[in-house]
Amino acid sequence: MAGRHRHRETGTSVVVYADNYINDIEGEKLEEMCDAFLAKGFKKIVIDFSGTDLVNSIGVSILIGIIEKIKGKGAVVFSGLKDVNFQIFHIVGLTRHIRVFNNEEDALKGSASCDGASL
């Protein structure tokens, strides 16, 4: 399952590309995928949205599910948000709980543990 969606492992971090499948209930598979990465010993998950056109309400609920699922097990940060997606995350309050980086490289460089910033 962990191989189904586009991702990139680097050190103790992994970048997961949300693309557009985040907008369908099938996107929920990402939740188990992230959980599996943490079980394998990865410390940080970067969810990258550079390939995502517009996150919809289903996408938002799936992201909240992911954040809740890995609460306390590791850190999750976002990167590559288009303006419109940043605004949506702002509206639904996600930006208050998740650190947002311009691109995946910045996100990987950001502190590996991200102390409570993920929650």
Add this chain to the structure above:
Amino acid sequence: MSGVDLSLERLLFNLNTLAELGEEITSPKDFTRVVKSSLYMVMGTFSASKGIVFQYDQGDGLFTQIASKGLTDVRGAGLKIGKDAASAIIRNNKPVDLKSADPIIALLGPGREFLERLGARVLAFLIVKDELLGLIAISDKFSGEDYTLYDYQLLSVMGQHISFSLHSHTLLMRLMYRYNENKGLYENLRRIYYDTIHAFAAAIDAKDAYTKGHSHRVSSYSAAVAREMGWSADDIEGIRISGLLHDIGKIAVDKSIINKASPLTSNECKELNSHPVIGYEILSRIKFPWKGIPMMTRNHHEKVDGSGYPDRLKKHDIPMGARIMALVDAFDAMTTDRPYRPRLSFREAIDEVKDHYNRQFDPEVVRPFISVIRKEVLSEVENPTIVPLMHEHLDPVTLSRILEGFPH
């Protein structure tokens, strides 16, 4: 409950969700999937981390879970209510806060504790035609914010959407599919769209003191012309919606420019003229169940001779819907008072249309427009939309005099 800043972004996000929800519940996908997607949409809208949908059985009064998210264990004591409680819920017919002192909550009996244990905070009962069909319960917001009055209204609208889907399903399950009844429901569903978009259009019109109701008139005039041209019911609905939203880009234009009585400076003019493009950008972000809405909005100020804006398109390159809106938009602007001039009489407005025939306005649109007016004056249509809004009486004799020399 508290107030909230209703930003354009929030409205668009919510409008987009309503459009997707409408598409989802009218899709032929299997029922469980539709309910699940709908639940996720509700949860994403309010950033709730937990949610559950129950179906209600009138026979035994039991609520059965049909979809959930974010809940680890939903087994155990269920939710059951009696007939009296059900009728009270139907009469109340609005979302309730599980932590409030609302009498509806007391009616849930031990079910209240069950819902609290699940982490529920707000309950929206699913009701169609005085029938309780189910319940959707969502948790507190992930963001920690309170639910606002607007949230309650929006949840109510979404709940109605989901109720319809549950209702059609229930009907099928009972093998009591009645075509006419369902047709009525479908119209109801469209009504919800209209209500939401109308409210939104009213907000646009409110920005412009002089054009009160302009969007609504452009909407109904466009639909009348499209109908005359033989468009399908779906496409007529699309242009109706487009008419309501055609000036949405004005939201981004300074209010003082829109209401200015003196001539505009070239910069102000540029800003005002940017509204079709801004509108296009806003609307192309929304997945509408109708075709062509963003382009109709973008091109409603084009002229058939290519001298319009923003794309300076010529006749055949302008979408037909935009050509219709260009005419009725100008006609309504002429027949209503504006900051810089009082309204023209019907005759003066028709003379303008005649003067700009085949230059600004497309003959293929002007002809059906005139024929709608003629039919309305001759009382040949059931629901006249244009003539009753003219500030003068039009009889067949006056009309034919006014239309004299008009190319048929």
